[in-house]
Amino acid sequence: MVSYKELGLVNTREMFAKAVAGGYAAFNFNNMEQLQAIIMAAAETKSPVILQVSKGARNYANQTLLRYMAQGAVEYAKELGWENPQICLHLDHGDSFELCKSCVDMGFSSVMIDASSKPYEENIELSKRVADYAHQYDVTVEAELGVLAGVEDEVSAEESHYTRPEEVIDFSQRTGCDSLAISVGTSHGAYKFRPEQCTRDPKTGRLVPPPLAFNVLHEIEKKLPGFPIVLHGSSSVPQEYVDIINEYGGNLPDAVGIPEEQLREASKSAVCKINIDSDSRLAMTAAIRKVFHDKPGEFDPRKYLGPARDEMKKLYMHKIIDVLGSNGKA
Ligand SMILES: [Zn+2]
Numbered sequence: 001m002v003s004y005k006e007l008g009l010v011n012t013r014e015m016f017a018k019a020v021a022g023g024y025a026a027f028n029f030n031n032m033e034q035l036q037a038i039i040m041a042a043a044e045t046k047s048p049v050i051l052q053v054s055k056g057a058r059n060y061a062n063q064t065l066l067r068y069m070a071q072g073a074v075e076y077a078k079e080l081g082w083e084n085p086q087i088c089l090h091l092d093h094g095d096s097f098e099l100c101k102s103c104v105d106m107g108f109s110s111v112m113i114d115a116s117s118k119p120y121e122e123n124i125e126l127s128k129r130v131a132d133y134a135h136q137y138d139v140t141v142e143a144e145l146g147v148l149a150g151v152e153d154e155v156s157a158e159e160s161h162y163t164r165p166e167e168v169i170d171f172s173q174r175t176g177c178d179s180l181a182i183s184v185g186t187s188h189g190a191y192k193f194r195p196e197q198c199t200r201d202p203k204t205g206r207l208v209p210p211p212l213a214f215n216v217l218h219e220i221e222k223k224l225p226g227f228p229i230v231l232h233g234s235s236s237v238p239q240e241y242v243d244i245i246n247e248y249g250g251n252l253p254d255a256v257g258i259p260e261e262q263l264r265e266a267s268k269s270a271v272c273k274i275n276i277d278s279d280s281r282l283a284m285t286a287a288i289r290k291v292f293h294d295k296p297g298e299f300d301p302r303k304y305l306g307p308a309r310d311e312m313k314k315l316y317m318h319k320i321i322d323v324l325g326s327n328g329k330a
Pocket residue numbers: 093152188232233275
């Protein structure tokens with residue numbers, strides 16, 4: 001048993017208590033360059049940050065290595081001059097009690113149990129079991145109600161359905177969860193909407209996605225005043241990255257995300273945590289493709305992963321400062 005407190009990490013409780021206006025970004029990481037970029041951006045902006053690890057990332061990078069990387073991230077943040085780093089290590093989309101327990105036992109400060117695809121009562125039962133276990137160690141728990149469309153690592157759903165506001169009080173009370181992921185129209189991946197769900201901007205020809213269901217969000221907020229709400233699948237799929245990728249040999253036709261304007265609007269409400277993964281993948285891929293195109297003789301990984309890291313840092317700073325406003329809060 002390793003306590004996250006020994007690793008210098010924090011859970012989400014204090015962070016979310018301070019998230020009255022604005023929220024915090026949860027960035028996924030699988031490798032060193034992503035982690036460096038997240039920590040550089042958070043340290044430079046003095047922004048609390050949530051490092052997310054999915055089941056897929058855990059399988060890819062090895063759970064032990066990831067834990068030491070998170071511990072290293074705290075020390076690295078201090079080295080960068082961030083005196084009191086507020087870094088949370090969070091399991092994204094835990095799908096079983098055993099996985100969540102294993103993360104709690106290995107030093108995670110927060111876990112998500114996603115039983116949203118199960119029947120309501122089963123979702124409550126499993127989420128409560130995880131919350132009861134995690135709370136013994138002061139680890140915070142995110143649960144999910146409603147189904148998001150799209151694919152994220154091993155989580156996929158064909159059909160989405162919005163969270164039912166009439167269920168949220170019962171669900172949060174009976175599970176004891178600390179935050180609630182809801183479905184109001186965000187979606188996983190870089191193809192959040194099918195072209196037929198969108199309209200087209202007549203000037204640019206680009207897809208314009210349907211707006212988020214703010215009415216549902218506000219109803220949930222009224223039922224659970226002050227309760228931390230989480231939005232998954234909240235990448236914006238910046239068109240400049242999609243264009244660079246397509247220009248330099250990639251093929252991402254009609255990739256579309258959630259406009260940042262809408263995320264800004266959402267984070268003014270009870271939304272405390274916004275999950276961003278695809279945007280960082282796009283930034284990294286765009287930077288690498290450009291180097292491969294411009295310098296075909298380059299084969300030193302540092303020469304293409306370095307620019308990729310710079311691009312991701314720029315992206316993370318933009319999200320922290322311009323979308324979530326979490327800069328200067330730590
Ligand atoms: Zn998600």
